[in-house]
Amino acid sequence: MASETPLLKRLLGVDQRVFWALGLVLLVAPVFTVESYRLFQLTLAAIYAIAILGLNIITGYNGQISLGHGAFYAVGAYVAAIMMDKMGLPYWSTLPAAAVICGLVGFGIGFPALRLGGLYLALTTFSLAVAVPQLLKYKGIEQWTGGVQGVLVFKPDAPFGLPLSSDQYMYLFTLAMAVLVFVLVRNLMASRIGRAIMAIRDHGLAAEAMGMDIARLKTNTFAVSAMITGLAGALSAIAVEFVSPDSFSVNLSITLFVGMVVGGVASIIGPVFGGLFVVFVPNLAEEISKAAPGVIYGFILILFLFVLPGGVAGLLRRLVARLLR
Amino acid sequence: MLNRRTLLAASGALLAAPRLSQAADLTGVTADEIKIGNVMPYSGPASAYGVIGKLEQAYFKAINDAGGFQGRKLNFITYDDGYSPPKTVEQTRRLVEQDKVSFVFNSLGTPTQSAVHRYMQQRKVPHLFLATGADKWADPQNFPWTIGWQPSYRTEAQIYAKAMLEQKPNAKMALLYQNDDFGKDYLAGVRDVLGARFDTMVKAVSHEVTDATIDSQVVQLHSLGCDVLLTATTPKFAAQTIRKVFDIGWRPALHFITNVSISVAAVMNPAGAEKGVGIITSAYLKDPTDPAWANDTGMKEWRDWMKAHMPDANQDDGNYVYSYGVCKTIMQVLTQCNGDFSRENVMKQATSLNRVANPSLINGITVSTSGTNYHPIKQMQLAKWDGRTFARFGNIIEGAG
Numbered sequence: 001m002a003s004e005t006p007l008l009k010r011l012l013g014v015d016q017r018v019f020w021a022l023g024l025v026l027l028v029a030p031v032f033t034v035e036s037y038r039l040f041q042l043t044l045a046a047i048y049a050i051a052i053l054g055l056n057i058i059t060g061y062n063g064q065i066s067l068g069h070g071a072f073y074a075v076g077a078y079v080a081a082i083m084m085d086k087m088g089l090p091y092w093s094t095l096p097a098a099a100v101i102c103g104l105v106g107f108g109i110g111f112p113a114l115r116l117g118g119l120y121l122a123l124t125t126f127s128l129a130v131a132v133p134q135l136l137k138y139k140g141i142e143q144w145t146g147g148v149q150g151v152l153v154f155k156p157d158a159p160f161g162l163p164l165s166s167d168q169y170m171y172l173f174t175l176a177m178a179v180l181v182f183v184l185v186r187n188l189m190a191s192r193i194g195r196a197i198m199a200i201r202d203h204g205l206a207a208e209a210m211g212m213d214i215a216r217l218k219t220n221t222f223a224v225s226a227m228i229t230g231l232a233g234a235l236s237a238i239a240v241e242f243v244s245p246d247s248f249s250v251n252l253s254i255t256l257f258v259g260m261v262v263g264g265v266a267s268i269i270g271p272v273f274g275g276l277f278v279v280f281v282p283n284l285a286e287e288i289s290k291a292a293p294g295v296i297y298g299f300i301l302i303l304f305l306f307v308l309p310g311g312v313a314g315l316l317r318r319l320v321a322r323l324l325r
Numbered sequence: 326m327l328n329r330r331t332l333l334a335a336s337g338a339l340l341a342a343p344r345l346s347q348a349a350d351l352t353g354v355t356a357d358e359i360k361i362g363n364v365m366p367y368s369g370p371a372s373a374y375g376v377i378g379k380l381e382q383a384y385f386k387a388i389n390d391a392g393g394f395q396g397r398k399l400n401f402i403t404y405d406d407g408y409s410p411p412k413t414v415e416q417t418r419r420l421v422e423q424d425k426v427s428f429v430f431n432s433l434g435t436p437t438q439s440a441v442h443r444y445m446q447q448r449k450v451p452h453l454f455l456a457t458g459a460d461k462w463a464d465p466q467n468f469p470w471t472i473g474w475q476p477s478y479r480t481e482a483q484i485y486a487k488a489m490l491e492q493k494p495n496a497k498m499a500l501l502y503q504n505d506d507f508g509k510d511y512l513a514g515v516r517d518v519l520g521a522r523f524d525t526m527v528k529a530v531s532h533e534v535t536d537a538t539i540d541s542q543v544v545q546l547h548s549l550g551c552d553v554l555l556t557a558t559t560p561k562f563a564a565q566t567i568r569k570v571f572d573i574g575w576r577p578a579l580h581f582i583t584n585v586s587i588s589v590a591a592v593m594n595p596a597g598a599e600k601g602v603g604i605i606t607s608a609y610l611k612d613p614t615d616p617a618w619a620n621d622t623g624m625k626e627w628r629d630w631m632k633a634h635m636p637d638a639n640q641d642d643g644n645y646v647y648s649y650g651v652c653k654t655i656m657q658v659l660t661q662c663n664g665d666f667s668r669e670n671v672m673k674q675a676t677s678l679n680r681v682a683n684p685s686l687i688n689g690i691t692v693s694t695s696g697t698n699y700h701p702i703k704q705m706q707l708a709k710w711d712g713r714t715f716a717r718f719g720n721i722i723e724g725a726g
Contacts, residue, residue: 037422041415139504139533148505150410150436152443240411242440247410249370279415286405290382293405294368 027175036167040239041279043167046174047235049275050181052259053268054228059257060266061189062221063201064114068125070253071132072102072226074243076233078136081151081243082144091156091238095177095231102230103223110222114215129253133245150244153237170239177235181228186268188224197221198266229256262304264313273312277304349667350449353427357393359659359666360400361385362420364432369407374433376638377456378403380648381431383634394659402426410440417441421450428453428671431474431651435459435506446470451672453658454651454701458585460510463699465676472675472699474651474692476609478507478583480724482514482557484607484705485581487722489553490518493578497526499551501542501566503558504531511557511583517725532562543569555581560591567596567604580604587715602712607705607722609690610646617717623684650685654692654701657681689721700724 030042055069079101080094113124136145145151158169188194199207200214208214237243259278264270285296308315353360365378385401388394402424404416413434420426421444428451432438435457442461445452446468454474455462458481462473476484489496500515502508508531516523528549530542539562546554547570554577556566563586570580580603586592587606611618618624627649631640638645659666661674678701680691690704703724708715 035422037418040418044411044415134535137505137534148436148507150439152439236411240414240440241443242410242414244410244436244439246408246436247440249409251369251407251409290367290403 024179027179028172031164031168031171036165039167039171043171043174043239044236045275045279046171046178047232047239047275048256048259048278049271050178050235051229051232052256052263052271052274052278053182053185054225054230054232055256055260056263056266056271057185057189057197057228058222058225059260060270061194061201062197062218062225064218064222065118065122066125066222066225066253067122067257068128068253069226069229069256070248070250071125071128072106072229073233073236073252073256074132074136074248075105076102076230077237077243077248078145078151078233079230080234080237081153084153084238085151086144091153094234094238098234099227099231102233103227106226106230107219107223110219110226114218114222126250126253129250133248133250136245136248146244148245150242150247153241153243155238155241174235174239177231181231182268182272185228189268193217258301262301262308262311264311267311267313267317269316270311270313277312349665349669351427351667352425354397354666357396358398358400359394360402360424360426361655362417362424362426362429362432363401363403364406364413364416364420364429364437365403366408366433366437367405369409371408371434374456374644376642376644377431377433377648377651380635380638380645381652384649384652387630387634388656394656395664399659406434406437408434408437410437413437414440414444417444421445421448426450427666428668430454430655431456431648433457438462442468442471449668451668451675453671453675454654456647456651458510459506460513461506465697465699470672472694472701474654474701475647476702476705476724477700478510478557478585479514479517480700480703481584481607481705482511482555483518483724484707484722485555485605486515486518487725488605488707488719489579489581493553496553496578497528497549497551498553498555499546499549499577500527500529500555501539501546501558502529502531503562504533507559507585508557511555514724515555532558534559536562539565540569543575544573547573547575551577553577553579553581556586557583558586560586560588562586564592564596567592567601571597571600582606584608587710589714593710598712601710604710605707606710606715607707608715608717609687609702609705610643610650610685611687613643613646614641615714615717621688623686623688626684646685650683653683653685654678654681657692687717687721 030039051073055066058064058066076098079098083089083094083097084091109128113121116124137148155166155170157166158164196212196217200217204214255278259274262277263274281300282297285300286293288296363378363381365375366372367375367378382401382403385399389398393399402420404419406413406416420429430453433456438455438457449470452471454472457473458475458478460477460479462471463477489498500512502511512529515527519526528546528551530546532539532542543566556563563582582604584606593601611624627646631638631645657678658671658675661677662670676694676696678692678694680693682691687706690702692701694701704721706717706721707719708717
C-alpha cells in the first residue's frame with residue numbers, strides 16, 4: 001500500500017493529460033458500445049448534469065438557495081423549440097440564443113430577488129417554478145408555445161455524412177457542450193471572480209468589507225447560473241424532440257436540487273453524478289418495487305445522504321486525499 | 326426444359342417464402358410469449374389513473390396463471406412516467422428498443438402520448454387504445470400506427486349537436502368552451518354536425534383556464550338570446566356556470582355539459598344540486614354505482630372478475646370498469662390475429678373490429694374500427710341530472726366521425 005501511494009502521486013503529478021484523455025475515452029466509449037436507448041438515457045444524464053452545474057453555481061458556490069431552476073430549464077427548452085419549429089432555424093443556433101435569453105431572464109429575476117436572503121429567495125424562486133408551466137399555457141403566446149399541446153421538434157441527423165445515428169450524434173453533441181461548459185465553469189470558479197463568489201457565501205460581511213459589490217456579484221452569478229441551466233433546457237428540447245407545459249412541472253426544480261445535493265454541493269464534478277442519479281435511480285427504484293417506487297427512491301436518497309454526506313464528489317475527494325497521503 | 330422451368334419456379338417460390346415471412350415484424354413475439362408494453366402515471370399529478378394499469382397487470386396475470394393465451398404467455402411490461410412527457414419518451418423507448426415489445430397498449434395521457442406520437446410511427450409499432458379523450462389519435466392518414474379507444478371529446482360534442490337538432494331543430498346554441506385542446510374539440514364536434522349552419526346557429530365564447538370566474542361569459546351568452554347551452558369546460562368552471570345560469574334566471578331549454586365535469590362531489594353539489602336539475606350529459610361506460618346495472622350480465626362478469634383477482638379494490642371506482650373494457654378489446658384483437666402476431670397484423674386487426682360488444686359498455690354500444698375509422702367507440706347515451714343522480718334516458722346516439 002505504502003509503495004503504491006507515491007506511484008499514484010507521481011502519475012497525478014507528472015501528467016494530468018493522461019487522466020483527461022482517459023476520461024474522454026470513457027465518455028465517448030458508450031457511442032460504440034451501448035444501444036441507442038441507453039445512449040438516449042446518457043444524453044439525458046449529461047443534459048441534467050449541465051442543468052445541475054448551473055444550479056450548483058448559485059446554490060453550491062454562492063450559497064443562494066434556488067428551488068426554481070426548472071423555470072430557466074423550461075425557458076431554454078421553449079426558446080429552442082420555438083426557434084426550430086416556428087422559425088425554421090438550425091438546432092445549434094438555438095443554444096446561444098437560449099443561453100442569452102435565460103441569462104437575461106435570470107438577471108431580471110435575480111436583480112430584485114437576491115435582495116431577499118436565504119429562505120425567502122428559496123420561496124421566491126419556488127414560486128417561479130410553480131408559475132412557469134401555467135404561463136406557458138397563456139393564450140397571448142399560444143401561437144408560439146402551442147399552448148397545452150406543446151411543440152414537436154426534430155432531432156438532427158449527424159452532419160457531414162458522418163456514419164452515426166441521430167442518437168449517437170446527439171450524445172456526442174451534448175457531450176461536447178457539457179465538456180465545454182464544465183471546463184468554463186471550472187475556470188470561472190478557479191478565478192478571482194470565483195473566489196469572490198465563494199467568499200460571499202462563506203462570510204458576506206467580510207467580503208463586503210473587502211470591497212466586493214455583493215448585490216452585483218450575486219445578480220451576475222444568478223444570471224450565469226440561469227444561463228447554463230437554460231442551455232441544458234435547450235439541449236433537452238432537441239434530445240426529447242418535444243416540449244409542453246407538463247414537461248416542466250415543479251418536480252423538475254426539485255429533481256435538479258436533489259441531483260445537486262447527491263452529486264456534491266459546490267463541486268464541479270458532482271453534477272455529473274447528480275445527472276446520472278436523477279436519470280437512473282428512479283428507474284432502479286421502480287424495478288425494485290412497482291408498488292411503491294417513491295418509497296424506494298426516498299430510501300436510496302436518504303442512504304446516499306447518510307453514507308455520502310458530501311455527495312459523490314465528497315467521497316471522491318476523500319478517496320483521492322487518502323491515496324495521496 | 327419444362328422441367329427446369331418448373332424447378333426454377335418452385336425454387337423461386339421457396340426463396341420468396343422466407344423473405345415474405347421476414348417482412349412481417351415479429352418483434353416481441355416468440356413461441357411462448359407476447360410482450361406488451363404500457364406507460365402509466367403511477368406517480369405524479371395524474372396518479373389516480375394508476376389503478377387502470379393495476380387492473381391491466383392483474384388481468385394479464387390472470388390469463389397467464391390460467392395457462393396463457395393460445396399457449397403463449399402475455400408478458401405485460403408497464404412503467405411509470407409520472408405524467409411527465411420527457412419521462413414518457415424515455416420509458417416508451419425503453420419498451421420499444423430495450424424490452425422489444427410487440428406493441429404498446431393503453432398508455433395514458435394526452436401531453437405524454439403526444440411526445441411519442443411521431444416516434445411510434447417512425448418505429449412502426451402499434452400504439453393501441455390510448456387512454457386519453459383527445460381527438461388527434463384518430464388520424465389514420467398521418468399516424469396509421471396510433472389509435473384511441475374511448476369516445477373523443479369531439480365525438481361527444483357531435484352527439485350533443487345531434488340531440489339538439491332532434492329535439493329543437495331551430496335552436497340557437499350557446500357554446501362555452503375552455504380555450505385549449507380539450508375545449509376546442511367541442512367546437513370542432515359541433516361544427517362537424519351543423520356544417521354550414523354553424524355560424525348562424527352557434528354563439529361560441531371561450532374562457533381561459535386561468536380566469537377567476539366565467540360570469541361575464543355566461544351573461545354575454547344569455548344576452549345573445551340562446552336557448553340551448555353546451556358547457557365544455559373543466560369542473561371548477563362547470564360548477565360556476567351552472568350556478569350563474571340559474572342565478573341570472575336563464576332557463577335554457579337544453580343544457581348539455583361535458584362528461585368531464587359531472588362529478589357529483591366536485592361539480593353538482595358545489596353548484597347547488599337543485600340548480601342543475603335538467604342538465605344533460607353523456608356516458609358510454611356502465612357506472613358501477615348505478616343500481617340499474619345490479620343484475621346486468623356484463624357488470625356481473627366484471628364484479629366476479631374483480632372479486633377473484635382484485636378483491637381489495639374499490640368497486641365504486643369507474644376506472645376499473647374502463648380498464649376491464651379496454652383489456653377485453655385487446656383480447657379481441659389478439660383473438661382476431663389468428664396466430665399471426667406480427668406488428669402489421671396486430672395493427673390490421675385492431676382496425677378491423679366489427680361491432681364488438683363489451684361488458685363495460687352501456688348495452689347497445691359496440692366497438693368498431695376500420696382502416697379509415699380510428700374512433701373505436703362512437704356511441705353514447707344521454708343522461709339527465711334529477712337533483713340526486715344522472716339518470717340515463719333515450720336511445721344510443723352515434724357521433725358523426
